[in-house]
Amino acid sequence: MSEGVDRAMRVLELLAREPAQLGGVAADLGVHKSTALRLLQTLESGGFARRTDGGWTVGLRLIDLAQQALDSLDVRAVARPHLAALGRDCGHTIHLAQLVDDDLVYVDKIEARGQVRMYSRIGRTAPLHASGVGKVVLAYRPQLTRLVEGAALRAYTPATICDPAALRAELTAVAEQGWAADDGEFEPLITCVAAPVRHADGSVSAAVSVTAPTVVATLADLRRLLPRLLATTQQISRDLGWSGP
């Protein structure tokens, strides 16, 4: 629709991945470098891009805006202290994922006490069929299963549930027991347990998970944390206005 804006967004995608120079940006967009320069200058004037020694990078304004947007998410604000307390108690990585349109997005994260590197990032989307938070949300939002019914379920690991029937059975079990596990279904050797967060109207559009590498904690270990996790999600739900069981 708006060509310039479209190109600008592609530029930001590029720069966020890694800094680039004018020529590279121009080539990647398939435009003349003078065009790319003017784009970058415009972005620079707004603080969305900046120059470094070795080329162009995303600007601070982008980071500021994103953080502003994150802070305006009500679920995040309400949940944060509870997540921090949970993280302090168990020492593992805590994730908060929220459903936005048809995507389940990680919107908060408490780092594990250990120094173990784990690849996850606020802003990324969680695979609905291959993550604890995803399965929890699916289990309580039947209409969302349309997103995984027809589509071929991607196998991230050998443990990923790719068979629709098996997934349906899993979701039924999750809905009944009130929590979900993920034993290496997205990344090998990474395990988690997840539980739903309810809004005032009782709907589930967010979830909390406790994640750890199996070398640190096995699924059995994490299961022992379930009462603590469920207490956390229930407290968050109550803070959001939910008054169910």
Added chain:
Amino acid sequence: MSEGVDRAMRVLELLAREPAQLGGVAADLGVHKSTALRLLQTLESGGFARRTDGGWTVGLRLIDLAQQALDSLDVRAVARPHLAALGRDCGHTIHLAQLVDDDLVYVDKIEARGQVRMYSRIGRTAPLHASGVGKVVLAYRPQLTRLVEGAALRAYTPATICDPAALRAELTAVAEQGWAADDGEFEPLITCVAAPVRHADGSVSAAVSVTAPTVVATLADLRRLLPRLLATTQQISRDLGWSGP
């Protein structure tokens, strides 16, 4: 330079502050609403804007990109575990600020153990003359004093140092003692101590601070944490390749 992109950035600024509807966006930009709609649709197609029940909001892609950019900041990655450890030891809010061009930007934050609300946000800029991290950076980057020399120093509180001569004296003291304090100079009743982080070449372009409301910790209390803070910044500096004293 590029009008469309310029408008798009203004739209994002608007949406990040608070969700808005088409009419509001159009009015604020001073354009016809059809124009605003096309802009929003373009942003939507790239994931930079999205529709909610009550209007338009910033999209997830923006958050993802910003987080990606944050993660690529080397200082942040190196410092994070040390900051977490420091936060665990003292329980107060920890900030990491980095100099980007002429702005000192908060790039990481460890929340305080207590539930006390404090207004700071990753992505915001720190006032150079009215914050611990700002004064530390100024003290070790004399060429930057040009930024505060001529300009009228804004008085955030009665304690803010607005007199150039007084500031110069303060910076000299900071440079000598190796750390800076901020006793209500930016926000009343908020105190902090800050120390410099050095890069491999010995230059100072980042700083760490320990912040607390005076009701929780007085300046005297925070001073007692100085050895721990200085040990942290020195360790970060070493991890960055610095081999000084």
Added chain:
DNA sequence: GCAACCCGTTGCGGTGAGCGCAACGCAGGT
């Protein structure tokens, strides 16, 4: 030393992308 690069940057015209306009469908409120 000069030449050959590659970087970012700057006028300059032609043209098509995107602008404003006007009109429509649809909800929700009075």
Added chain:
DNA sequence: ACCTGCGTTGCGCTCACCGCAACGGGTTGC
């Protein structure tokens, strides 16, 4: 029944933006 304000669509006009070509300044190579 009306009205108000939302998002949306088609249509010409025009000016913003594109590509081109040329320039200045670093760095590299022989």
